[in-house]
Amino acid sequence: MFRNVAELVELAEQNQVKIAEIMIRQEIEVSGRSREDIIAQMDNNLSVMERAVERGLNGVKSHSGLTGGDAVLLQNYINTGKSLSGNLLLDAVSKAVATNEVNAAMGIICATPTAGSAGVVPGTLFAVKEKLNPTRMEMIEFLFTTAAFGFVVANNASISGAAGGCQAEVGSASGMAAAAIVEMAGGTPQQSSEAFAITLKNMLGLVCDPVAGLVEVPCVKRNAMGASNAITAADMALAGVTSRIPCDEVIGAMYAIGQTMPSALRETAEGGLAATPTGRRLEEEIFGKPKTKLVDYLITK
């Protein structure tokens, strides 16, 4: 069993297989299930992601009314041919947004690694798919590669916004996606590790501050940013750019930052964007007047 990214990369290199294959072998060993069974389950998760993107691109609206419809705007804009950032990048962004809009509307999604960060992995996968034309099996492998990196983060740091802030959720998801994009594009296991490190470095310190405690604002747009960050970092790693700080140490830094992050910025809706005048007003509109808190009283004084 691999305990960190360095061991994961070493295992893949020694056995001359993809990182995805290392994850599949470990899953077989740990669960005692057959390879076919495990592949079939991931295939099903992939189908859930496809349906969520499709639903989001057709337009959804959350119960609160805070989010929904942005994926449609993005696709319409791509179709005008005027996109500045390029169609692949914006396609990934729109599909990430689509997934999170479905999530916010209490639709069915697959957590990757969490629901709040569920847009990044499918968003990038379905956009890169248009360029790399992978087989169904290669798309399933993409998900196993993301799982391998997420597995390390979850066990050595955290994938929970309440424990480690948004860097633990969208940050982890973006790194996972970047590593898998590199592998699908033909990069080495080491380049996947570099892509993960570069991505997560750019998201260190990101707080979890959902307005009204809803997984909507700013979560949906953070998935958009996470998707573009992943593709950029994957390109950097494929170009030969490396991270000065090794991947496992970046994960360690993320954990340490999460540990010192104040509770108000870890999914309590007490700080950051949630505590802005507009954030508070939206909360009141949705849930009614909140109880006066001592800390708010002191701040307004």
Add this chain to the structure above:
Amino acid sequence: MKYRSAFDIIGPVMIGPSSSHTAGAARIGRVARTLFEKQPTKAVISLYGSFAKTYKGHGTDLALVAGIMDFDTFDERIPEALEIAEQSGLEVEFITEDAVTEHPNTVKINLFDDAGKELEIVGISIGGGTIEIIEINSFKLKLSGAHPAILVVHHDRFGLISAVTSVLSKYQINIGHMEVSRKEKGDVAVMVIEMDHKLEEGVFAELSSLEGVDQVIRLVD
């Protein structure tokens, strides 16, 4: 290693919006339901930390109640769980607690039925839909989560611990960690057993059928 499977990371398939606050909550509710063995008539749910602060926004209340009604994380009835509970005669009470718990996503569930049956469990949702049950009827569980584990509820009398371990030994299943506890002498007792191997259905059934054993539950698969 708290996370053991690729599907703890890519998964679960679930109704949004939050894997920890919605899917994890549904799973904790469902464990409570499994332990209770039937639909309760009353549930008192105490929320702590981030659960207490943001449960409305995340549908944590809906998901917990859905789980108590035995709905899975992807059940499309989750958004209507409170109405369904009311229609099916399940009275629900929510309490938001100020106490600071070790983990920010902590919930205590007390279930009751009309015949006086009671159950209390404390669960935590540690991220990505993965959960841990840390307490059952005030009995603290110390599970690493890294190995398959079962909970055996049984009568407190001599020979039962030996009967259970004999079955495991017969199938060459090694015990890594084990704890025993009871409410009062001669009353209900529990064993928590962490093993190196997953229990096959046959072994599971044999343990369940032992005289004096009320219930065997898989805590970690």
